[in-house]
Amino acid sequence: MTITRFAPSPTGYIHVGNLRTALFNYMIARKSGGQFILRLDDTDPVRSKQEYVDGIMDDLTWLGLTWDRIEKQSDRLARYEEAAQNLRDMGRLYECFETPIELDLKRKKQLNMGKPPVYDRSALNLSEAEKAELCKTRESHWRFKLDWKPIEWTDGILGDRSIDGSTVSDPVLIKGDGQFLYTMASVCDDIDFDITHVVRGADHVTNTATQIQIIQALGGTVPSFAHHSLLTGPQGEALSKRLGTLALRDLRTQGIEPMAVLSHMARLGSSEPIELCSSLDELIAGFDLTNFGAAPTKFDVADLGPLTSRYVAGLSVEDMANQLADMGVPSTLQSDFWDVVRENIATRADAAKWWELCSQGVTPLIDDEDKAFVETAKSLLPQQPWTEVSWKAWTGAVKDATGRKGKGLFMPLRKAMTGMEHGPDMSKLMPLLQKVNF
Ligand code: GLU
Numbered sequence: 001m002t003i004t005r006f007a008p009s010p011t012g013y014i015h016v017g018n019l020r021t022a023l024f025n026y027m028i029a030r031k032s033g034g035q036f037i038l039r040l041d042d043t044d045p046v047r048s049k050q051e052y053v054d055g056i057m058d059d060l061t062w063l064g065l066t067w068d069r070i071e072k073q074s075d076r077l078a079r080y081e082e083a084a085q086n087l088r089d090m091g092r093l094y095e096c097f098e099t100p101i102e103l104d105l106k107r108k109k110q111l112n113m114g115k116p117p118v119y120d121r122s123a124l125n126l127s128e129a130e131k132a133e134l135c136k137t138r139e140s141h142w143r144f145k146l147d148w149k150p151i152e153w154t155d156g157i158l159g160d161r162s163i164d165g166s167t168v169s170d171p172v173l174i175k176g177d178g179q180f181l182y183t184m185a186s187v188c189d190d191i192d193f194d195i196t197h198v199v200r201g202a203d204h205v206t207n208t209a210t211q212i213q214i215i216q217a218l219g220g221t222v223p224s225f226a227h228h229s230l231l232t233g234p235q236g237e238a239l240s241k242r243l244g245t246l247a248l249r250d251l252r253t254q255g256i257e258p259m260a261v262l263s264h265m266a267r268l269g270s271s272e273p274i275e276l277c278s279s280l281d282e283l284i285a286g287f288d289l290t291n292f293g294a295a296p297t298k299f300d301v302a303d304l305g306p307l308t309s310r311y312v313a314g315l316s317v318e319d320m321a322n323q324l325a326d327m328g329v330p331s332t333l334q335s336d337f338w339d340v341v342r343e344n345i346a347t348r349a350d351a352a353k354w355w356e357l358c359s360q361g362v363t364p365l366i367d368d369e370d371k372a373f374v375e376t377a378k379s380l381l382p383q384q385p386w387t388e389v390s391w392k393a394w395t396g397a398v399k400d401a402t403g404r405k406g407k408g409l410f411m412p413l414r415k416a417m418t419g420m421e422h423g424p425d426m427s428k429l430m431p432l433l434q435k436v437n438f
Helices: 016-031 050-063 073-089 100-112 128-137 182-192 202-217 240-246 248-253 258-267 280-285 301-313 317-327 331-344 350-360 368-380 390-402 406-418 426-432
Strands: 003-006 035-040 069-072 093-096 141-144 150-155 159-164 172-174 197-201 224-228
Touching: 003 016, 003 197, 016 035, 016 050, 016 197, 016 224, 016 240, 016 248, 016 258, 016 280, 035 050, 035 073, 050 248, 050 258, 069 073, 073 093, 073 141, 073 172, 073 182, 093 172, 141 202, 150 202, 150 224, 159 202, 172 182, 182 202, 197 202, 202 224, 240 248, 248 258, 258 280, 258 301, 301 331, 317 331, 317 350, 331 350, 331 426, 368 390, 368 406, 390 406, 390 426, 406 426
Parallel strands: 003 035, 035 069, 197 224
Antiparallel strands: 093 141, 141 172, 150 159
């Protein structure tokens, strides 16, 4: 069975960048009738917060990306310790004592000599006595000893990849304070949860190479890996610093629709055009990981606006019934009202502005040169309640009385009634206007 996971660290909210990871893993699992696990990478007790755990679950729920199971790394520390001991026993996990400053100096030296900044393994030369001495004054951290040989995998997006173990620093699995780092925890989880497919950002490619060796050392089955490109801004600029402002919760507050975000993200960076889908099932049916490319993917948050308004325009009055009722639209008028406004709003919440206009009227917009004309029109306004023929009858009478026609006739009347130059078909809007203020 296909089993995938989305593994955010609860140190922040979901943003458009990690949403792609969530969505791809979700779709792979659902497409094959498999399982999708939400895994909380919360081994950092200082930065992990319950508020973010709640936020991540809220955001996924808002999107409809339901998970079959939730796992927390902080519940599994004993398992990581067991795996670490296993690796120690095999001679694959070794103790190091360098401070961050010393490591930094080493790296700078190597770079100055034109060498890659790969950890030199000097800790492997320490005798037991030297280690015991160092232990008195320093904390130790633990590194996995990579095999210096090519690590190969066929990436679901990047194709055949090979990274030589000797070109990568032995990864630190346990920090000086005893905290298990992501690599250790992730590898144990992927083994224990029988993860079959891992899709994550291209920033994890090197991690994948080291993780493959650790999984093999622990006797696990290596999942299929795929690395999606990272998002950039519309001009190709790095998006990483701006991601904080592209949190899903902010998009949600702005009225962006989940299906707009999902439709955009399910196709962005693929060879297929972006299409607005109406359900996750439709998205899943059209999803194919092999359509995605390695090149950085441009993302413009502005693209979510038109997709949202198109999605909203396609909603039925039944879909909107609760919200329209909350806005105060009486049930007898909901259908006509929604029919009139659906094409004229950017978000669902915008419908409230139109209902205010219908129920309260607006400050009319009357240009100086139209004042007399609007006065005449007002005297010809038919009695309420207005119907679908009222606009035609009224503008016909105004035309006869003033001789105006076309835009010169209609626009000042629209502006007087709605305070705007654009909007719905006036003959449909007029029956909904309960009040005009001119
Ligand atoms: N917590 C890691 C991240 O958010 C998970 C990476 C992975 O999918 O293995 O980058």
